[in-house]
Amino acid sequence: MEVPILKQGEVLIATFQAALSDADLESLRRGLLQQVVRFRSRGVIVDVTAMDVMDSFASRTLREIAHMIRLRGAETVIVGIQPEVAFAMVQLGMTLEGVATALDLEEGLAYLMEKFKNID
Amino acid sequence: MSAGEIRVAIHVDQDIVLARQKARVLATELGFSAVDATFVATAVSELARNILAYAGDGEIILRAVQRSIRKGIEVVASDEGPGIPDIRQALRDGFSTSGSLGLGLPGVRRLMDEFEITSQIDQGTKVTVKKWRQ
Numbered sequence: 001m002e003v004p005i006l007k008q009g010e011v012l013i014a015t016f017q018a019a020l021s022d023a024d025l026e027s028l029r030r031g032l033l034q035q036v037v038r039f040r041s042r043g044v045i046v047d048v049t050a051m052d053v054m055d056s057f058a059s060r061t062l063r064e065i066a067h068m069i070r071l072r073g074a075e076t077v078i079v080g081i082q083p084e085v086a087f088a089m090v091q092l093g094m095t096l097e098g099v100a101t102a103l104d105l106e107e108g109l110a111y112l113m114e115k116f117k118n119i120d
Numbered sequence: 121m122s123a124g125e126i127r128v129a130i131h132v133d134q135d136i137v138l139a140r141q142k143a144r145v146l147a148t149e150l151g152f153s154a155v156d157a158t159f160v161a162t163a164v165s166e167l168a169r170n171i172l173a174y175a176g177d178g179e180i181i182l183r184a185v186q187r188s189i190r191k192g193i194e195v196v197a198s199d200e201g202p203g204i205p206d207i208r209q210a211l212r213d214g215f216s217t218s219g220s221l222g223l224g225l226p227g228v229r230r231l232m233d234e235f236e237i238t239s240q241i242d243q244g245t246k247v248t249v250k251k252w253r254q
Contacts, residue, residue, distance in 0.1 A: 019137050019141065020137070021133045021134045021136070021137050022133040022136070023133055023134075052144065052158065052161065053140050053144075053158065053161045053162050053165050054162070055136075055140075055162055055165040055166055055169065056166060056169070056224060056227070057169060082158075083155075084154050084155040084157075084158040085158060087155055087158070087159075088155075088158045088159050088162040088231060089162075091159065091162075091227065091230045091231045092162060092166070092227035092228075092230070092231060093213055093226065093227045093230070094227070
């Protein structure tokens with residue numbers, strides 16, 4: 001399953017689907033990093049609104065994506081973690097430590113714009 | 121109602137997705153809340169992942185269970201893999217031998233109401249978990 005990556009100015013937006021396999025997540029990680037390099041993006045938003053389960057692999061992959069992108073000098077925000085998914089992640093013991101999160105796409109964009117402003 | 125028994129063979133990573141989808145459908149059919157259905161689906165995802173990571177293949181069985189008036193869901197994850205040498209250690213947070221997970225079993229235990237594990241070296245591992253409808 002392909003994850004669509006949308007380019008909006010200096011920001012890339014990746015929208016996750018519900019039924020992502022491990023292979024899909026891995027190809028997304030590769031794809032996102034390539035695009036960040038190609039477009040010299042400064043920010044990435046990963047929209048997980050549609051994801052109904054975030055297990056250890058998905059959580060770890062998200063964390064790795066955010067850390068890799070930071071090493072490229074760009075910022076990542078995870079948006080749209082559903083309340084029951086957040087609850088299950090905490091029970092499972094998964095955290096997204098050091099990764100920015102926001103309620104939705106709009107707030108994610110606002111967060112990045114604020115970051116860019118402070119840097120410019 | 122006859123929710124019956126659902127068997128999902130775990131051979132490749134897409135089977136993890138299939139198993140957790142079927143778990144969610146069954147939990148929802150049984151009247152579980154959105155939070156509890158997510159807990160069950162997440163636990164199944166981890167159990168299926170363990171099978172793939174440690175044994176290579178195995179099976180997840182999902183079934184509706186009843187205890188007096190309580191309805192619940194039972195998940196049995198079994199494989200014929202190498203087995204777990206030290207179960208107590210495997211149940212501690214942060215323990216991992218596959219290099220890819222460390223929180224599987226203790227997390228599954230917290231997500232579910234009942235947890236049982238049997239494992240024999242070179243014979244395999246069987247994890248049985250239950251969640252009761254609130």
